[in-house]
Amino acid sequence: MLKGAVLYAKSLKKLRQFYLAIGGRQTDDSDDEYVAIATASGAELIILQVPEEIAQQIVIETPPAIRGATPLKPIIEVSSIDDALKAVAQFDGRPVPGAQRWTFRDYAVQDIVDPEGNVIQLWQHS
DSSP: OOOEEEEEESOHHHHHHHHHHTTOEEEEEEOSSEEEEEOTTSOEEEEEEOOHHHHTTOOOOSSOOOBOOSSOOOEEEOSOHHHHHHHHHTTTOEEOTTOOOEEETTEEEEEEEOTTSBEEEEEEEO
16 A cells, blocks of 8 residues: 655755665665665655755754654664664664664564654564
8 A cells, every 4th residue: 555655855865875774775766856765565765855945944963853753654674673773873873762672563673763863663574
């Protein structure tokens, strides 16, 4: 049912690198305004660059403040959560502070924060 998700970015380049680091693959679609990242499950994450006049108003702290007050949380299936965590650390990603890995259905699940503070879940098949 779900084809994918759209994520608005202050820094398209940084989010592109981050989501590729956790195992996504870039489709042929990309330019200075967006990139399409395919996940292992076949869904697409479309990352859109916000207009410059809006981007200038967005403040990303170091580390980024967690944007957890949203009713949606993207799920990205990875072959190894531990490997993904090592990769995303290079791009200012990190586990949600205090969040423990848990099991849901047949998956290990870990909440992480991307370089702009968005919370996503990594799922690893058990």
